[in-house]
Amino acid sequence: MHKGTYYKEKLSANKLVRCYETAPPRIKQYLDAEIRFVISNLQGTGLVLELGCGYGRVMKEVSQFVSWIVGNDISKESLELAGSYMESCQNYTVFLMDVSHMSFRSCIFDVVFCIQNGISAFGVNKKRLIAESIRVTKDNGIILFSSYSPKIWHARLEWFRRQSQFGLIGEIDEEKTCDGTIVCKDGFRATTVNGDQLIELFNEFYLKTSVIEVDESSIFCKVVKKN
Numbered sequence: 001m002h003k004g005t006y007y008k009e010k011l012s013a014n015k016l017v018r019c020y021e022t023a024p025p026r027i028k029q030y031l032d033a034e035i036r037f038v039i040s041n042l043q044g045t046g047l048v049l050e051l052g053c054g055y056g057r058v059m060k061e062v063s064q065f066v067s068w069i070v071g072n073d074i075s076k077e078s079l080e081l082a083g084s085y086m087e088s089c090q091n092y093t094v095f096l097m098d099v100s101h102m103s104f105r106s107c108i109f110d111v112v113f114c115i116q117n118g119i120s121a122f123g124v125n126k127k128r129l130i131a132e133s134i135r136v137t138k139d140n141g142i143i144l145f146s147s148y149s150p151k152i153w154h155a156r157l158e159w160f161r162r163q164s165q166f167g168l169i170g171e172i173d174e175e176k177t178c179d180g181t182i183v184c185k186d187g188f189r190a191t192t193v194n195g196d197q198l199i200e201l202f203n204e205f206y207l208k209t210s211v212i213e214v215d216e217s218s219i220f221c222k223v224v225k226k227n
Helices: 003-009 013-021 025-040 057-065 076-085 126-136 150-165 195-203
Strands: 045-051 066-073 092-096 109-114 137-148 209-214 218-224
Touching: 013 076, 025 057, 025 137, 025 150, 025 209, 025 218, 045 057, 045 126, 057 066, 057 076, 057 092, 066 076, 076 092, 109 126, 126 137, 126 195, 137 150, 195 209, 195 218
Parallel strands: 045 066, 045 109, 066 092, 109 137
Antiparallel strands: 137 218, 209 218
16 A cells, blocks of 8 residues: 555544554654754744644644644544644644645745655655755755654564554564565555665755754754755
8 A cells, every 4th residue: 555545544633643652662752852853943933834744743842933833734634633633722724735746835934844754654756745845945944854763773663563553554564574664464664764865865956965863763854945
């Protein structure tokens, strides 16, 4: 099954919430560290976009530090859940939208971010995703993408095994699962993108990329959009 379809049809809304509830302590630390890193790069920022916002798990935290946050996702059910999850927030908007074909005007966001390995999890053309992210970002704006660090492989695999045990994803194919790729017997594959690959993707658009490892769990790519 296509990864994007999987998250839209099988792992959205309350099931997605359950995924995070099953996370072991090391993964919860990783999730928190990613949010803190994003916040450290956008305090006082005006208009921010999260790609693949789901039910608002990250948006809710980030909203306290920006003037307005926008999120998009392909799951209608997750966005409907965001309405209640984000109820206390007054500075957000969500859109049902494919991240690789966004209907936003060009050069409108101060920061665009895509974390927790969305670049792989979305299952879209990576070059197209990067191009769209660059297009909607203002000149001198910041773009942040993250994937998993190899150092968190064992904790990540434990987390996916828990998700499988709870019936949230398919049974793990232990023989095919290795080297950063988790394979389920129902056809789902969870891959990663390393720092060199992130640099290569942005280099195609002549943008200088900084790669930062955060918490020995995330590989972050940070780009300042320059003409």
